[in-house]
Amino acid sequence: MAEESDRRGQGARPARAPRRITPDYLQRAAMHYLERYSAPAAQLRRVLARKIALSCRHHGETPAAHAATLDEVVARCIASGLIDDRRFAEARASTLRRRGQSQRAVAARLSAKGISRDLVGEIACGEAADELAAARIAAKRRRLGPWRRQETRAEFRQRDLAALARLGFDYATARAAIDGEAEPAP
Structure with missing residues (x-):
């Protein structure tokens, strides 16, 4: 048994089970994520969807049951100004340009983060x-x-x-x- 725990490198403590999804839990998870990272709405949605999927897989629920709650939490973050895709895209684009990234690379990076094509076109176009x-x-x-x-x-x-x-x-x-x-x- 000691050999097995040494191989995993985690000691003898078992992994913690994921929490059940509630609207309050999702809101707290969103706030915690946004405290640490600047993110567009699509990125926050992906992070919370992963949490939902992990919890549902463990507790035997279906992730579709939490879709409305996910939409509400993301909409609340957008309405309160915690998430602003334009502000995120402008800041990220200027950072990438200062690092020597081309317009194409900036556009690809922003698109991968979930920024809309129209907004990417506005921001990534430079002189x-x-x-x-x-x-x-x-x-x-x-x-x-x-x-x-x-x-x-x-x-x-x-x-x-x-x-x-x-x-x-x-x-x-x-x-x-x-x-x-x-x-x-x-």
Whole structure:
């Protein structure tokens, strides 16, 4: 028995059974999640749906019985301003752009989080200057192009262009970032 508990790495204490789903429990779970993470409505819905599914599987209930409660909790969070998809998408997009993500990558990430296509289109559309700045950030982070040693820069030009293309930048933007000069240190 001691061997078995050592292999699991959890000691001898058994796993706790999931709680039964009640409207109060779901509301508290939503608040706890939103205290820790910024999330769009679709993400909160997925998290709570997983909790419902786990509880229902353990207690022999059907998850469809809690669909109305789930909708109410998410609607209450939206109405109170705890969830704002636009605010989340704008903040997440600006963070990703500062990290050097392309417009395509930003749009894909936002869509994966459950942001609507229309909102993604509004937010992810940036100017060409923004795209070039993001490509330069990506090249700098990966030490491509002007941030590569001068003697190997020409040898690795095609690989550097391909790396930026895989990150979602178009050819003209990648070429401008790779063939440009590194900005001087302040």
